[in-house]
Each structure stands twice: as C-alpha cells, then as structure tokens.
Amino acid sequence: MKLENKQWYYVKRPEAQIGAENYELRKDVIDTSELKENEILIRSKYVSVDPYMRIHQSIHNTWEKPQELNTLQGSGVVGEVIESRSDKFIPGDFVNAYTGWQEYAVINADQARKLYPKIPVSTALSILGMPARVAYFGLLEEGELKSTDTVVVSGAAGAVGSIVVQLAKLKGCRVVGTAGTQEKIDYLQNELGIDVALNYKEHDSLEKMTKALAEACPEGIDVYYDNVGGNVTDAVFNLINHKARILICGQISQYNHGLDTPEMGPRFLHKMLYTRAKIQGILSRDYNHRMDEMLAEMEPLVQSGKLKYKETIMDGFENLPAALSGLFDGSNKGKMLVKIY
Amino acid sequence: MKLENKQWYYVKRPEAQIGAENYELRKDVIDTSELKENEILIRSKYVSVDPYMRIHQSIHNTWEKPQELNTLQGSGVVGEVIESRSDKFIPGDFVNAYTGWQEYAVINADQARKLYPKIPVSTALSILGMPARVAYFGLLEEGELKSTDTVVVSGAAGAVGSIVVQLAKLKGCRVVGTAGTQEKIDYLQNELGIDVALNYKEHDSLEKMTKALAEACPEGIDVYYDNVGGNVTDAVFNLINHKARILICGQISQYNHGLDTPEMGPRFLHKMLYTRAKIQGILSRDYNHRMDEMLAEMEPLVQSGKLKYKETIMDGFENLPAALSGLFDGSNKGKMLVKIY
Incomplete structure (x- = not known):
C-alpha cells in the first residue's frame, strides 16, 4: 500500500516570531x-509544538548548530501503530516517538x-511526557525542594509551569505564579x-512586579522555576533568599528576538554573592533515561486526580505552524498539541 | 596604662567610589x-581592605542591612598580643582577628x-586567609574542577584571582585570566x-572580548571564576561549554554604582538552557569553619614556593580609606593591605 505522507518542512529562518511563512507543506x-x-509504521495522532523549536532556529549555536533549512520539523508525537514487523507492537497500539511534523512515519x-x-494517550506529550520530566527532576532534584520553601513559577499556567505549581503544592510549599491572562489566573x-x-501584564515594570511579588512572598523566594525570563525574572532577583535555587527551564520572552540580538536588562550577578544562590539551566532531555522513574511517581498522581492537567488542542495537521506561533502569544493553557485525526 | 587608640569610622554613605571623605578618624x-x-589586648600590625566593605555600603540590603553610619569599619587584622589575661596567648604572639580599622583592640x-x-604573618590576610578560603573551596568544590577544564579568571592578578590561577594551573588546567595593566599581565x-x-582595557567591547577569549580558549570555557563582572562576564557567556560552572566571587565593576542603580547588560539566561550551566555565588565566610582544612593543603604549597603570592602594602594607619579606594582603581597586585607599624 502506498500512503501519501504530509510533512511540514522548515524552509525560512524567522526574523522574529515564528509562523506559517517559515514552513512549507510537502x-x-x-x-x-x-x-x-x-x-513499525505509525500514524501521528497528536503532534507536539514546543518553544525549543524556536530556539533551534536562532542564528547562533544553541544545543548544537542551528536547525538547517529544508529539514523536517522534529517533534514528539503520539501515534497509532498501523503496521508492525516488530514483535513488540501490534496494529492499534499507541506509541510515543520523536518522528516530527508528519502524518506517518516508519521507525x-x-x-x-x-x-x-x-x-x-495525549498525556504522553504533556503531564506524563517531556514537560513532566523537566518539571519533576528540575524542581525536586536541581531545586532541592523543601516543604518550607516559597516557590515562584513564571509561565505558571503553561505545560511545564502548571506541573511545577502542583508538585510544589503537593510538597507543602507556598507557591506563587505568573501568567498573562485572567483566564489563566x-x-x-x-x-x-x-x-x-x-x-x-498588570505589573509591567520592574518596580511593580517587585512590589507584587514582595507582597505575595512575605518570606522571600527560595526557589524560582523560570520558563519566561525578562521582567518577572528581574523582579525575582530582588527578592531571593540566601541559598535560593533558580532553575532556568525556559526564557520564552527572549526566543523571538533576544537569541539573535540580546535584549538588555539589569545586571544582577552581584546578588548571587550576598545570597550564595544557584542558577541552574535544566533541560528535559537530560532526564530521558529516567522516564520510568518519573512515571512511577506521576502516573498514580494523575490517575487519582491529585495532579490535574489541561491541554490546548488545535485540530488539523495544517495548523502545526500556527500552533507553534501561538505559544509565543501565550494562547495555551497547559500543553499545546495538534490533533491530526 | 592608657593607650590612645585611633579608629576609622564610616560616617558618610558613598554616592559612587568610596574614599577618605566617607570616613572620619576618631x-x-x-x-x-x-x-x-x-x-587579650592586640596591636594591629596589618589591616585588611576588601571590596566587600563597599558592598555593605549599598543603600540596599546585601548580606544584611546596610552598614550603619558612625560605626567602626570592620576588617580582618593581623595583630601582636601586647597584654594577655588568657593562658592561650603571651605577649609577642601574633594573631588573626576581625577587629576592624583601629590601632588596638581588646578581644x-x-x-x-x-x-x-x-x-x-601578613599572609593570614592574603594567601592563607580569607581570599584563600574562597579561592580554594570555591574553585575546587563549587567549581568541581577537573584537570581537563579550561578555566577563565577575571581579576586574575588580584587577591583571590591570583590564587585561583595558581590552583587551577597546579590541577593541570588551561588557565586564562583578565587584568587591567601591562604590569599585571x-x-x-x-x-x-x-x-x-x-x-x-584593550578588549573594551563585547565583540573584542569575545574574540580574544575565543582565541585563548579554543575548546570553550568550562569554569569561570568571576571577581569582576561586566563586559568580561558578558563575553564569557558567549563561550561556555555544556555543564560549565560559573562562580560569582566578586563583581567589583558594579560596586561603586551598580549596586544602587543596576547597570544594564545583555540578557544571557537563555544560554543556561543550552549549556545546562550552573552559576553559583560564593562567599569566604561560608568556609570559616573549614579554615584548618584549607591551611593543611595550602601552607605546604606556600612554604615550598609552589604557590606564590604578592601583597600590595601601603604604610600608615591614615591610609586605610585610600587603600580601600585603590581597590576600585585596580592599583593592587595580589592582596591589598595596610601596615600600621
């Protein structure tokens, strides 16, 4: 049988915000x-869009060299097995794989x-997938989370942030988050x-954000889980406690411009001295080999409803570039996914 | 016997660079x-001047509340025991204590x-004192130093930097440093x-410093021991390797202005993501209780000449404020001290 396989190729480097004009349907x-x-042959049912895709399109090296033009956009996928020549899978099984923005894949x-x-199954891309790994290991291990900590989370309603908020609450922490719409609040x-x-958006200067955070965190900030960067992060540095742990999971406010031409912001490294704080960059892929460990803890919490999740699901393969672009407008609550069929 | 005891009091908050006008001789x-x-009664022989003194004069809280006006300037001192009512000391003994900018002290x-x-004995304030503690534990423990690391040190000819440079060389690392005069180079x-x-000063833009450091560090930067901040630090962030360790021991370029009104600089936290680097603030006092451990390693190295040291010694109690000010002009090689008699 011959299958037509639609694919989204990355064909043009974005000057600023990524959008449909940077991709071509092939x-x-x-x-x-x-x-x-x-x-096995799999059919993509849910396809992921993630901020890291835009990072990889910087003109500078990041994890590796910039994504080359005329390449298939990589991504995590939940797919259904259509045909199998493996004894591990039969048609109808659902799998998680990294097969990118295409309707079918042979792997x-x-x-x-x-x-x-x-x-x-969509949760394999959200509350039990890549965002969960970096939320879980980042917060608990690199963040050395203690029940007495005050935790601030930027992008708190997003894919990673919404998990961090809940894990910190389950630990018993005071948790303060930032988001950009009343619906998310x-x-x-x-x-x-x-x-x-x-x-x-209501605290749009360093002074206002510092004041609001200071009121929300009367005992200062022990752990900051940063998905956003920019003004919120600047304000947090005014309020960190001794031995604070600052986890840099994302800097989405910077990806569309600041990667190529850095934004200017207030210098803050001198504050690391007084506080002997730690800033640690974290990345989900560093915990790939510990997926089972994370699932053993998280699956029961999701099943019992102690961990809630939201997915913002756009319909249709043709909407993948728009869904990616939407991340930068903050149009998602929880994980943004595209449902293909 | 009655002794006249000269003391330097901090009496006026500095607007920018600290100087004699901020102190009063009492x-x-x-x-x-x-x-x-x-x-015991001790007579100060060597008195220390250190950048942290200026930090404590910020209008903002740092380790604690800002230093209050009309207080004796605190500092480390090497003194001679003049009288003793302790069976631990006899007159003529030399001691290290934190008795501040005064000629005599009863402790x-x-x-x-x-x-x-x-x-x-002056080394108790330099190569075997406070600067050595933070150099030793900061570099080796927080820096997790490995012999294959490329290490960059800012303020490399200073009290702490010159120790870091040598410890990293003894470990077998490639070591690159920055300083501000040809004599220091x-x-x-x-x-x-x-x-x-x-x-x-010859690489006075981000582009120039990045280029110079890139040439000096062909395999990138694994450990950055920062005493200075500003442009050098910005450039380092362009070159850090995966899992780099950035130690913030000082930010002397910021102390005279940037503490009260932060300087602007390029945002770099997104680079923590790609590299999963760590930034750790370090402070000598955190290792006070491990002084003996440090001395056991360092004293033999100093005695055998494997660790060299320089002290920049100004003469005369009256010169303490000028010596402190001089730190910010970079007028010291190694540790800046004032010799009282």
Whole structure:
C-alpha cells in the first residue's frame, strides 16, 4: 500500500516570531510493503509544538548548530501503530516517538515507547511526557525542594509551569505564579490551588512586579522555576533568599528576538554573592533515561486526580505552524498539541 | 596604662567610589588595667581592605542591612598580643582577628586565631586567609574542577584571582585570566605561569572580548571564576561549554554604582538552557569553619614556593580609606593591605 505522507518542512529562518511563512507543506510517499524487520509504521495522532523549536532556529549555536533549512520539523508525537514487523507492537497500539511534523512515519521499534492508555494517550506529550520530566527532576532534584520553601513559577499556567505549581503544592510549599491572562489566573487559583497568581501584564515594570511579588512572598523566594525570563525574572532577583535555587527551564520572552540580538536588562550577578544562590539551566532531555522513574511517581498522581492537567488542542495537521506561533502569544493553557485525526 | 587608640569610622554613605571623605578618624582610649579574664589586648600590625566593605555600603540590603553610619569599619587584622589575661596567648604572639580599622583592640581570646609564622604573618590576610578560603573551596568544590577544564579568571592578578590561577594551573588546567595593566599581565605570565593573560582595557567591547577569549580558549570555557563582572562576564557567556560552572566571587565593576542603580547588560539566561550551566555565588565566610582544612593543603604549597603570592602594602594607619579606594582603581597586585607599624 502506498500512503501519501504530509510533512511540514522548515524552509525560512524567522526574523522574529515564528509562523506559517517559515514552513512549507510537502508530500512524501510511504510504501508500506518496504517495511523492514523490527520496523513499525505509525500514524501521528497528536503532534507536539514546543518553544525549543524556536530556539533551534536562532542564528547562533544553541544545543548544537542551528536547525538547517529544508529539514523536517522534529517533534514528539503520539501515534497509532498501523503496521508492525516488530514483535513488540501490534496494529492499534499507541506509541510515543520523536518522528516530527508528519502524518506517518516508519521507525525502528526501539525508537518507540509503548503507551498503556489508562489515561488519554495525549498525556504522553504533556503531564506524563517531556514537560513532566523537566518539571519533576528540575524542581525536586536541581531545586532541592523543601516543604518550607516559597516557590515562584513564571509561565505558571503553561505545560511545564502548571506541573511545577502542583508538585510544589503537593510538597507543602507556598507557591506563587505568573501568567498573562485572567483566564489563566483563574485556572491557577481555582483549579490548581496556587497561593497567589499574578498577571504580569498588570505589573509591567520592574518596580511593580517587585512590589507584587514582595507582597505575595512575605518570606522571600527560595526557589524560582523560570520558563519566561525578562521582567518577572528581574523582579525575582530582588527578592531571593540566601541559598535560593533558580532553575532556568525556559526564557520564552527572549526566543523571538533576544537569541539573535540580546535584549538588555539589569545586571544582577552581584546578588548571587550576598545570597550564595544557584542558577541552574535544566533541560528535559537530560532526564530521558529516567522516564520510568518519573512515571512511577506521576502516573498514580494523575490517575487519582491529585495532579490535574489541561491541554490546548488545535485540530488539523495544517495548523502545526500556527500552533507553534501561538505559544509565543501565550494562547495555551497547559500543553499545546495538534490533533491530526 | 592608657593607650590612645585611633579608629576609622564610616560616617558618610558613598554616592559612587568610596574614599577618605566617607570616613572620619576618631580616637578612643583603652585602659589596659581593665582587661578581663580571657581577654587579650592586640596591636594591629596589618589591616585588611576588601571590596566587600563597599558592598555593605549599598543603600540596599546585601548580606544584611546596610552598614550603619558612625560605626567602626570592620576588617580582618593581623595583630601582636601586647597584654594577655588568657593562658592561650603571651605577649609577642601574633594573631588573626576581625577587629576592624583601629590601632588596638581588646578581644576575648576565643576570637583570635594564633599564627605560627613560618611564613610572614601578613599572609593570614592574603594567601592563607580569607581570599584563600574562597579561592580554594570555591574553585575546587563549587567549581568541581577537573584537570581537563579550561578555566577563565577575571581579576586574575588580584587577591583571590591570583590564587585561583595558581590552583587551577597546579590541577593541570588551561588557565586564562583578565587584568587591567601591562604590569599585571606580565606578573600573570612571567610569575604565575598563566596560559593567556588578557588586558580587558584593550578588549573594551563585547565583540573584542569575545574574540580574544575565543582565541585563548579554543575548546570553550568550562569554569569561570568571576571577581569582576561586566563586559568580561558578558563575553564569557558567549563561550561556555555544556555543564560549565560559573562562580560569582566578586563583581567589583558594579560596586561603586551598580549596586544602587543596576547597570544594564545583555540578557544571557537563555544560554543556561543550552549549556545546562550552573552559576553559583560564593562567599569566604561560608568556609570559616573549614579554615584548618584549607591551611593543611595550602601552607605546604606556600612554604615550598609552589604557590606564590604578592601583597600590595601601603604604610600608615591614615591610609586605610585610600587603600580601600585603590581597590576600585585596580592599583593592587595580589592582596591589598595596610601596615600600621
């Protein structure tokens, strides 16, 4: 059988915000009769869009060299096995794999992780996937979280932030978060049980944000889990306690401009002296090999409802570039995904 | 016996660079007949001036509240015991204590550390004192130093930097340092055996400093020991390797202005993501309780000449404020001290 396989290629470097103009829809053909031993054919059901994609499009080296033009956009995917020449999978199985923005993919069975959907399979890209790994290990290990800590989370209603907020609350911490819409503030307060949620758009100067955070954190800030950067982060540095732990998981406010031409901001490193604080960059892929350990802790919490999750799901393969762009407008609550079928 | 005791009091908050106008010479009288049991009278021989003194004069809280006006300037001192009511000390002993900018002091014997001067006693304030503690524990422990690391040191010819340079060389690392005069560059190259010494005044833009450091560090930067901040630090962030360790020991370029009104500089936290680097603030006082451990390692190295040291010694009690001010002009090689008699 021959399948037409639609794919999104990255074809033009973004000057600022990434959008549809940076991608091109192409078509490939997969001949299912050519499947080799141990290979499986999967059909993408949910495809991920993530801020790191934009980082990789900087003109500078980041994890590695900049993403080359005319390459398939990589991404995490939840797919259904359509054909299998592996004894690990049968058609109908759902898997998590890194097959990118395409409708179908042929991969070696070793590259796929089988999902046992007691919980909707989309969660393999959200509350039980990449965002959860960096939330879990970043907060608990690098953040050395203690129940007496005051924790501030920027991007608190996002894919990673909403998990961090809940893990810190489960630990018993005071938790303060920032987000950019009233809807997100309500979500954080009413559904995730955050102590204080601040709309950063209402506190749009260093002075205002510092004042708001100081009121929300009367005992200072012990742990800052940063997904955003910029003004919120500047304000946090005014309030960190001795031996504070600052985790840099994202700097989404910088990705569309600041990577290529750095924004200017107030110098703060002298504050590291007084406080003997730590700043640690964290990345989900560093914990890939500890996925099972994370799932053993997190799955029961999700199943029992102690950990809640939201996914913002756009429909249709054609909307992948728009969904990615939407991340930078803050249009998602929880994880942004695209549902293909 | 009654002794006239000259003292320098901090009386006026500095707007920018600290100087003589911020201090006032006062006189006190010590009646030696009033010495209590376990007390000793010491005469200051060497008195320390250190950048942290200026930090404490910020209008903002740092380690604690700003130094109050009309207080004796605190500092480390090497003094000679003149009278003793302790069985631990006899007149003629030399001690290290924190008695501040005054000619004499009466202290409890527990507050003094006895010196056994196989090496000149002034070293208790330099290569075997406070600067050595933060160099030693900061570099080796927080810096997790490995022999394959490329190490960059700002303020490399200063009290702390010159020790860091040598410890890293002894470990087998490639070591690159920055300093501000040709004399210091020569000292680093000819006496301390640094691999490359860069005059930051000749590389006075981010582009120039980045280029110079990139040439000096062909394999990137693994450890950055920062005493200075500003442009050198900005450039280092362009070149850090994965899992780099950045130690913030000082930010002397910021102390005279930037503490009260932060300077602007390029945002760099996004680079922590790609590299999963760590920034750790370090402070000598955190290792006070491990002084003996440091001395056990360092004293033999100093005695055998494997660790060299320079002290910039100004003569005369009246010159203490000028000596402190001089730190910010970079007029010292190694530790700046004032010799009282």
